[in-house]
Each structure stands twice: as structure tokens, then as C-alpha cells.
Amino acid sequence: MKIKDLEKLEEKIDRDFSWRKVELLQIKMAIEKNNVSLSKKTLVRSGIALLCAHWEGFIRSVSNYYVVYICCQKIQSKYLKENFLAFKIKQDVRKSGESSKNSVHTKFLLRIVDLQEEIFSIRFSDIPEKRIINTDSNLSFELFDEILKSIGLENIYETKRNYIDNEMLKYRHEIVHGESYRDTEYDFTEVYDQVMSIMESFKFQVIEAAEEKKYLKQIENSNII
Known part of the structure; x- marks a missing residue:
């Protein structure tokens, strides 16, 4: 995979975000309308699993796109x-x-x-455990923080920790392990809104970092392409 310019990077990130947003919005609307053949409890359980999957997949994909983009800039590692x-x-x-x-x-x-x-270069392979950045099928706030540090971005999401760890992931674990819970205890719409806001903010944060060349050392920033 090659991402040689900003336009291509934005295009790949936008495309990745868009299809995930459509899927999540569809299940959110189904839950809120509550007028389909499936019960609200079943829809909420499905929605939680899907929300976790897209949360993990988006952060992983965009982080890898960013590193691949930097590799394609052909910059010496010392910069x-x-x-x-x-x-x-x-x-x-x-x-x-x-x-x-x-x-x-x-x-x-x-x-x-x-x-x-x-020249900084890493071979990218979109295969589990062989990607530049992996999410280990469990993207907790702690792991998200580590990913941000690994690509040189500031963690501006501390206020979202509870929604990631104690809302979304907590219920996801119960679901995948076959446990039951009362859907009245879970506000899918609220957690959907919070997680989508993180994903959208991360999207713009990565694009801005690429535009402003935040991957470069400050002292060299004005001397490199």
C-alpha cells in the first residue's frame, strides 16, 4: 500500500470513516425506532458488538495509514x-x-x-499481528493512549475514558462471553454519540498532523519537505 500525498491520505481516511458511520447509524436508528421484527435487547446487543468492531477497526486502520503516509514521504529517520x-x-x-x-x-x-x-520505511501488511500497529482485538483506553503515543499524537480524549472502558468495552465483554444484561441499563445512543465523536476527532487529528508535518522534529520542521 502506498499513500504518497495528503489527498490520498484524506481519501482513504474519509472512505474508511464513511462506511463505518453508515453501518452504525443504521443500527442506531433501528434501536431508536424500535419498530422492527427484532427485539430492542437483541438490537442493542448487536449494536454494542458492531460499535466495538468499528471503533477498533477505524483507529487501527487510520493509524496504519498515517505511518504508511510518512514512509512514502521518503524522509531520513533522523528528521x-x-x-x-x-x-x-x-x-x-x-x-x-x-x-x-x-x-x-x-x-x-x-x-x-x-x-x-x-530513509524511514516499514513494510505494511494488512494481516493481523503483521500490521505496523495492532489493536489486539480489545481497544481499551490504555491501548488507545499507547497508539497515540506511538504515532506521536497528543491524547485529547481523557474525558472519554469512561465511555470506552466502562460503557462500551464492559458490555462488549459480557456479550461475547454469553452473559445477559437488561437493555434498560445501557444507553446505546449516548455511547454511540461519544465513540463517534472520538473517531471523528481522531480522523481530523491525523489529517492535521499530516498537513502540519507534526511527525518531524521541531528543530528540523522548517528544513524538510
Whole structure:
């Protein structure tokens, strides 16, 4: 996958957001109208599962699009913020940490020096566990925060923590494990609105970061393309 310019990045993010929004809006309307053959309880349970799936899928997809876009800019790693270099040295960090040999640690340090001069590039494969960024089928607020840090974005969503962990994910876990609950205890519309607002805000945050080249180190920002 190649995302060479801002227009392509926006197009991919918009397309990804749009189809998810349509699906979620359809089930939200069905729940609110409550005039279909399925019971409201069944619809709400389905809606929670779908909301979680789209929440996880959107954050994962857009985060990967952003990193792929940066790779396509052909920038030397030394000009990028350190969080991007971290993607390149994960295996080296593990090997170095597992060894007590000075030679291994020296090799690790030299690897970092060499990477600084290389063009930043990561091969992307849209396969679970092989993506640049994964969500581990359970995108909690803590993991969302880690993803934001890994792509160099500020976490502006602290006030949404409760909706992610204690509303959406809590009920999702009960559903996938076959537990029952009373639908009167769950306001799907409210959580839908909150989660959709996070997704839309994240969408604009990533696009803005690409437009303003926030992936670059501040001291170099004015000297790179």
C-alpha cells in the first residue's frame, strides 16, 4: 500500500470513516425506532458488538495509514520524532534486553546510529499481528493512549475514558462471553454519540498532523519537505 500525498491520505481516511458511520447509524436508528421484527435487547446487543468492531477497526486502520503516509514521504529517520524510530528497533530492543553481552548492546547502539541516516520505511501488511500497529482485538483506553503515543499524537480524549472502558468495552465483554444484561441499563445512543465523536476527532487529528508535518522534529520542521 502506498499513500504518497495528503489527498490520498484524506481519501482513504474519509472512505474508511464513511462506511463505518453508515453501518452504525443504521443500527442506531433501528434501536431508536424500535419498530422492527427484532427485539430492542437483541438490537442493542448487536449494536454494542458492531460499535466495538468499528471503533477498533477505524483507529487501527487510520493509524496504519498515517505511518504508511510518512514512509512514502521518503524522509531520513533522523528528521522524524523518536517514536517512529521505535517501530524500527523493536526486535533489536528485545534481543539486546535478553543478552548480558556488551557486544550485543554495542551492536544495538550502532544499529540506532545507522538507522538515523536511513530513509524511514516499514513494510505494511494488512494481516493481523503483521500490521505496523495492532489493536489486539480489545481497544481499551490504555491501548488507545499507547497508539497515540506511538504515532506521536497528543491524547485529547481523557474525558472519554469512561465511555470506552466502562460503557462500551464492559458490555462488549459480557456479550461475547454469553452473559445477559437488561437493555434498560445501557444507553446505546449516548455511547454511540461519544465513540463517534472520538473517531471523528481522531480522523481530523491525523489529517492535521499530516498537513502540519507534526511527525518531524521541531528543530528540523522548517528544513524538510
